[in-house]
Amino acid sequence: MQSNGSSAVGQPGLAAQLRSHPYAAAGLGLAMLTVLALIVAGRSLGAGVSPEIVRNALLGGLAGFAATAFGACGALVLRGLSARAEDSLLGFAAGMMLAASAFSLILPGIEAARDQFGPGAIAGLVVALGLGLGVALMLGLDRFTPHEHAHIGVHGPQASRVPGVWLFVIAITLHNLPEGMAIGVAFSQGDLSVGLPLTAAIAIQDAPEGLAVAMALRAARIGPWRAVLVAAASGLMEPIGALIGLGLSTGMAIAYPIGLGLAAGAMIFVVSHEVIPETHRNGHQTPATIGLMGGFAVMMVLDTAFG
Numbered sequence: 001m002q003s004n005g006s007s008a009v010g011q012p013g014l015a016a017q018l019r020s021h022p023y024a025a026a027g028l029g030l031a032m033l034t035v036l037a038l039i040v041a042g043r044s045l046g047a048g049v050s051p052e053i054v055r056n057a058l059l060g061g062l063a064g065f066a067a068t069a070f071g072a073c074g075a076l077v078l079r080g081l082s083a084r085a086e087d088s089l090l091g092f093a094a095g096m097m098l099a100a101s102a103f104s105l106i107l108p109g110i111e112a113a114r115d116q117f118g119p120g121a122i123a124g125l126v127v128a129l130g131l132g133l134g135v136a137l138m139l140g141l142d143r144f145t146p147h148e149h150a151h152i153g154v155h156g157p158q159a160s161r162v163p164g165v166w167l168f169v170i171a172i173t174l175h176n177l178p179e180g181m182a183i184g185v186a187f188s189q190g191d192l193s194v195g196l197p198l199t200a201a202i203a204i205q206d207a208p209e210g211l212a213v214a215m216a217l218r219a220a221r222i223g224p225w226r227a228v229l230v231a232a233a234s235g236l237m238e239p240i241g242a243l244i245g246l247g248l249s250t251g252m253a254i255a256y257p258i259g260l261g262l263a264a265g266a267m268i269f270v271v272s273h274e275v276i277p278e279t280h281r282n283g284h285q286t287p288a289t290i291g292l293m294g295g296f297a298v299m300m301v302l303d304t305a306f307g
């Protein structure tokens with residue numbers, strides 16, 4: 001797989017990377033410890049999760065996986081996808097992710113925090129704490145996990161030792177993790193008015209995203225069936241992420257608004273750090289922006305309809 005980013009040759013190991021980026025390493029450690037602490041706290045407090053909530057979260061994650069696989073199957077019949085069309089599709093997905101972060105994660109998170117702490121700045125600060133943890137988590141994973149983007153290049157320690165196709169798979173998996181976590185957190189309190197619009201948004205945007213990923217793999221000279229399987233398999237991270245999100249937000253009451261903020265921060269980071277720059281790389285800013293606004297509008301309608 002070709003890369004036009006930094007060369008993988010001579011890349012430092014993980015220990016050297018951690019020393020070179022101490023703040024990113026500290027942020028990643030803090031975010032992972034917080035997620036682990038919230039999950040452990042939930043189990044130690046005996047917080048029970050009803051089978052219905054677990055089922056809804058898993059079904060939501062599986063819906064994202066199914067939509068990714070469905071979109072990827074388009075690579076079996078399409079010989080190619082123009083850069084303009086690909087950027088428009090990714091822009092649409094980015095718009096839905098941004099709107100879902102605002103309407104289905106941040107606003108419900110602030111409302112939940114207000115129920116606990118009353119009106120005032122504390123509710124916003126609780127969700128902002130979650131946002132910061134989500135950004136720290138994704139920034140650290142992006143910095144310290146070997147992966148490759150189709151047009152940006154290779155990132156992470158010792159990426160040269162990992163086969164090219166697996167670097168691409170890891171990058172896609174990193175994209176899908178926050179989406180799965182968001183689904184799990186959204187369903188954790190049994191509120192379908194939060195979980196359903198978010199799941200619908202993620203599933204809808206996963207279809208064009210799955211197609212774009214599969215076509216990018218085909219452009220990298222990977223066979224059509226293998227490209228579809230790789231793109232579809234990346235969606236399996238969504239039901240796994242849904243269980244993680246469910247676990248971290250079902251313990252202490254404060255864990256729910258923090259979890260919503262964390263999922264929102266992770267999704268916004270992915271959109272701003274990778275998806276939007278990817279859609280602007282070929283000079284198609286206008287169709288990509290129109291796609292983003294279209295996706296944002298669709299999610300706003302979905303949130304109104306289901307909420």
